Structures are given as structure tokens and as C-alpha cells.
Amino acid sequence: MTDSASVPPQQRARRSAAVDAAVGAGRALGLTVTDARVLHDLFSVVVHLAPAPVVARVPTVLPRSTDPAVQSSRQRTELDVAQWLADRGTPVLPPSPLVPREPVRRDGFSMTFWQYVEEDRDREPDYAANAESTAGLHAAMRDYPGPLSFLSAAEPEFVEDSLALLDESPGLLTPADVDRARREWRVLAPLVRSRAAFEEAFPGVGLQPVHGDSPPANIFAGVDGDRYADFELVTYGPVEWDLAALGPELEAAYDRGARRHGIRPLNPDVLRFVNAVGMLRAVATLTLAPQLPVLEDYLRPAVDHWRTLPFAGGLPG
Template sequence: MTVLYGEGRSAMRVSELPCAVAAARAAAASLGLAADEAVVLHDSNKLTLRLLPCDVVARVAPVADQVARLEVELAQRLTEMGSPVAALAPRVTPDVHERDGFVVTLWTYCEPAVPPEVPPAAYADALARLHAGMRQLDVPAPHFTVRVDRAQRLLADRDRTPALAEADRRLLDGTLGRLRRAIGERDTAEQLLHGEPHPGNLLATESGPLFVDLETCCRGPVEFDLAHAPDDVAEHCADIDRDLLHDCRLLVLAMITTWRWDRHDRLPNGRRLAGEWLGRLREASAEVR
């Protein structure tokens, strides 16, 4: 199972795009960077732009929906340690810029590698090096179970999830509760994690794989992070609890399935994916009985 979608990864509203682009260009201009052109690289909960001719990457989000200062702090400290994360833009002071209701952060543009896929062994190595760097940081971060709580609150809110059948609602809630207890009862070391190191948050660059989107960081067992990666990545990981990884994979699957039933979710083909994932969870539930 490869998990590609995290919590609330719906695209920025179309009406917000021109203002978000203008905010990014204005932030760059205030630092003396020429940003005559903005090329959209990715549109999710954050808008990612390549600004030209200064050739830096701008990440833009509404003020209310971001934890940019933590992300900037983590990126700066992890880069200094040589961890495989995208670096902040050179020649400017690392900071968070607020413009017209948006926050803008500026990053180094990295040429994509050819081919663009990261091989499983390189993926596993990059994640292990990221975790090694994160173990050296003492920063406040929520426990991964906070996300389980949010998912269960969403399931309890029938106004937010009106299309979800009651049997499937019970299945999701029961799966989340059961796996949260099972994972919590294990005597497992926990540390700072990326939170969502799925393939969409790993760039294949000419200088090697680099993780992005550090705003999802949380605390928990490394198996929770590994649960977001393609299955064959785990084959290259030593010293992991395979049973715990299995439980974490099912837990993450139940969470991302829940997000797809939120009536505000705008992920393309989200409901089709939710139906497929519910089928997997039904099979897993039947095996437990």
C-alpha cells in the first residue's frame, strides 16, 4: 500500500490563486528578488510556485492554515546537519513573510532528477538520515494520535460527512480506536517524525532525494512515518517492528479514508479512492475477527 494523501490536502480555492501569486511576488520583491513570472509547481493546501528570473521556490498558504515558522526552523536546523531536506532560499534571511492574508516562505529551487522516481533503497536511506537528524532536535510537536482524534471527531460530525454510510462510519471509527490502542500499548521508542513522508513529499533531485512539507511533523514511532512510504521501501529498513508497521499502515489508511469523506475535501477522485480503501479496511477487519 502506498499512501499518497494526507489530512485535508485539498487545493487552494481558485479565487485565492491570483492573490496568493501576488503575495509571493511581493514578498520576493521586498527582498530584492526579481519575480516577474510565477510558475505553479504544485497546488494543495499550500501553493508552490517557481519564481523567475530569481529562480526561487515560494510556498504560499492562508495565514490561518499554516505552521510556517516551525517548518522554517526545522528546515534550517536540519539543513545545517546535512539532513535530506529542501533548503531555504540562499542569499536571503530565513523568515516567514505575511502579505494580504497569506504567509510566504522562500526555498531553493532544485532541478528534478531523471528519472523522477526515487528507488526504494534510496528512499529508505533518505528517511533513515532524516530520522537521525530529527532525533537531535528538541522542538515541541504534537503526538501522532492528535490526528487520530481529529479523524474520529470528523466521523462523529455527520454534517461534515453526510455521504458516509453508517456501517462504514462504524468500521472507520472502530479501526481507528482499535489500532490507536494497539500501537499505544507497545513499548516502542518515539521521536520527532516528518509526519507524512509519502512520495509526494519526497523530491528526486540531481543532488539526491530531499523531503519537503515539514509542517506535518509530529512525535511517534518511526514505523508511523514508514507507513506513508511505498511498501518496498520497508524491505531496505533494519531494526523496525514489522507488526507495528502493519498496524501503522492500517491506521494511516483509516485516517486518509476518513478525510476523503469530508464534504469539504476536493481531492480529485477522492470518493473513488475512499471506496477502494474501505474495501481494504473491510478485508483487514474480517481477518481480525
């Protein structure tokens, strides 16, 4: 958790409001909450509603294009996918069994509730091992029967809205950067928005349910072992989406896991495509910096790297 003394006033106020909403919602659901504690605060405020063994995750940094009904629907899908995986023995952070498995809206926030699992804070993440493990998650997710939209994790509405705002965003981008980003999106957007267009561009590449938000970076180190977490962007698409922008070492680790689990290895052409889309999502995320100023520092290396890459991942413009 970030030291509150170093947190900007806007973020402190947002955190306080999110904690109050989570505590109020938890008590309204019948939980005893006397010692709420913030576990994490970046795009979401994650609150342990102690002494109840329940964690509330409260998204707080959101694009202006966020639709409350769409947000609630995606949170409901996340809860369903996590519970489905847990029921089949996949190690995940599961929804809390102590409250209904539904998002709750309170005080302008939409939140979800999860089982509290103690974190092993002394263990450093092994991203290569996590990437190899991701193939096992993909093998487990292949049979998920619920409806999922094609590449919704790319958040095309957010990207388009953000690209329209980039002229107003201070900081890292030059006018040439903004022009390139918009031209790249014109090439990439049709393949993001249409499964048929994607399959025409990449014939024979299998699609399936995928995590949606870089699972090698979203594996929770519990004291009882690693667990997959944060299925907020769960989607239907190529497995390459979950390895976007992670580099050759982690791609090779994933392929080792794929061989072990009997699923296909990563396709280099699709990787170039998802890497290009992922870079544009990073550029688009700069428009959230007024809400979360530290984003500029986080995104600076990504923007610098994007400038060195082939236009639109090498796809014909």
C-alpha cells in the first residue's frame, strides 16, 4: 500500500471516499467491519473489510467514457469467471461466499467482493514462471461456457475517446506522436472491433476465453501458493493478448507451458498485432494522468519503446 503521506490530496480524498463506500456496503450486506484496511490503491482501491474475511475492490480511476451499466455487466462477468474457475480447482482469488455474487453500487462507486487471502509479502514475483503458468490458465479457461465479447479487453471506446483528447493531455507526447497514434488506430481498430476481420487477417489462429489483463503480472502470491487474480478485462480472443508487450523471454516461457499443457504456442504475427494494440492502450492511458499523476512516470518507458516499434506492428496501413 502507498504511504498516505506521499499520496496527492486528490488521491487521498478518493481513497477515503472509496473506503467509506466499501465499509458502508459491507455492513449493509451483513458483514462486521471494524478495522478496514487499504491493501492497494492505484486504479482501484482494494480494502480488507476486517475482521470479516472479505476484500472489496473499488475501481476509482476510470475513463470519462465509462458507462455504469457496462461496468456492472463486466464486473458480473468477472465474478462468474472467477467462481467457475474456482469450482474446477483452478487457483484463483475467488468471490466471497459471504455476500451475493453481484457488484454493488454505492456513493457513486461500483464494487465487487472477494475472499480474503493472506499475501506472502516477502516473495518477489517470478515473471518467467508466471508466464509459463499462464498457459495452464488458458487450458483451464478454454471450456468456460459463458458469453464473452471479442477483444473487449482492448477497450476500443476508451482508446478512441482518449485519442480524441490527446491534444489536451500535457506531458509525454509530441504532435507527431499524437498523429502516429491516430493513424495506427485507423489500421488496428477494424481487427479489434470485428472477429471476422481478425480471422481474415490471421487465418487458422484459434480463439478462446482469455484473462485480458496480463496474467503474468496479475498472479497473487498467497501464503498458500500462487493464485490468478484480477479478471476485470476477461475477454474472448487470441491467447497472445495475455502476453502483449512482455518480450521474448516471457513469450518463450509461455511456449514452454503451452507444450506442457498441450495447447498451441504463440503466433508471431498475432503477437505483433497485440503488441501494437497494447502500446496504443498505454498511450491512451495518459489521458487518465490528471486523475493519477504517477501514471506519467509509469508510462514513460512504454511511450519511449513505442516510438521505436514498426508502425501498427508492421500491418499494412
